[in-house]
Amino acid sequence: MKSRLIASLALGAAVVLGTTGCNMLAPQATTIQYSASDGVNVPDSGPLTVRNALIIANEDGTLGNLVAAVVNSTDDDLTLNVSIDGQAQKLEVGANSSVSLGVDSAAMLFDDVGKPGANVDVSFQSGEGEGVRISVPILDGTLPYYTQFVPTPAATATPAS
Secondary structure (H helix, E strand, C coil), X not given: CHHHHHHHHHHHHHHHHHHHCHHHHCCCHHHCCXXXXXXXXXXXXXXXXXXEEEEEECCCCCEEEEEEEEEECCCCCEEEEEEECCEEEEEEECCCEEEEECCCCCCCEEECCCXXXXXXEEEEEXXXXXXXXXXXXXXXXXXXXXXXXXXXXCCCCCCCC
C-alpha cells in the first residue's frame, strides 16, 4: 500500500515538474524589448529619447522625411544631432517636452536616402551621449496613413530648426 502511495506521489511530482519545468529555462517573451511598430526605437544616444524612427521617402528614394517621436525628459533644452551619409542636421527640443519629428512643423528631410523597402544607417546623438548608429527602415506612401509624410519633389533637404 505504501509503495503505491509513494509511486503516485512520484508520478504526480514528475508530471508537475515536466509540465512547468520549461518555464525555468525558457526566456519570457514579455521581458524582450522590441519595436512594436513600423519604425525602430533608438537605444541610448544621450538624454533625448527617440522612438519609432522611420523614413518616409518618395518613390525613387531621392528625398526622405525622417519621422520619429523625440522626448526630452530633462530640465534643460537639448539638441538632437542626426546624420545620414554625411548629411548632418540638428533638432532643438525644449526642456520637459516632445517633438513629433516629420509630423509637426519640424520636418527633417535628407537627400538620396534609398528606395522604399530598404534600410539606411542613421546616427543619433544628444547631450554628452556617445551617440548610436542604427538601421532605420525606409517606407513610402503606399499605406494611407503615411501618404501625408511623403516629401514632394519641390521640397529641399533643410534643417528642422
